[in-house]
Amino acid sequence: MSFDLTSPVWLATLLLLPGLGYFFYCSLVDLPRAQQIASLVVRSVICVLLSLALAGLTLLTPTDEVFVVFAVDESLSVDNQSSEAAREFIRQATTSEREGTFAVLPFAATPASFSATAKANSSVAPPAKGNSAVAPPCQGGDGGS
Secondary structure: OEEEEOOHHHHHHHHHHHHHHHHHHHOOOOOOHHHHHHHHHHHHHHHHHHHHHHHOEEEEOOOOOOOEEEEEEOOOOOOHHHHHHHHHHHHHHOOOOOOOOEEEEEEOOOEOOOEEOOOOOOOOOOOOOOOOOOOOOOOOOOOOO
């Protein structure tokens, strides 16, 4: 278990903490000393927590879980036999998986919507043939006529 900062530059806001101490020292507030110290501590804690939140403090925990993304080519260049083989491969690969440990990402000329599969034994929808990203073949040397 460890901590990570996504934007550590925000830790520079902690340099404002001495300013809180300065204003505490120069304050003309007529409160009991204990209440002034409590106010300083609470304000300091708020500033530290805000700085850590802006810096993106993240708790990283090790895990042995695996999440698999199956990218399925649905372009016109893939024949029906290959599409069926891909669907069968995904079915076999996901029969023993737990819920939410895999997803299917279909693509053709552009990626389709990403769908995380909720149940391991749910059937994988057959890919709908979309636009192919393959360019049309070149014409012959006579200008294509």
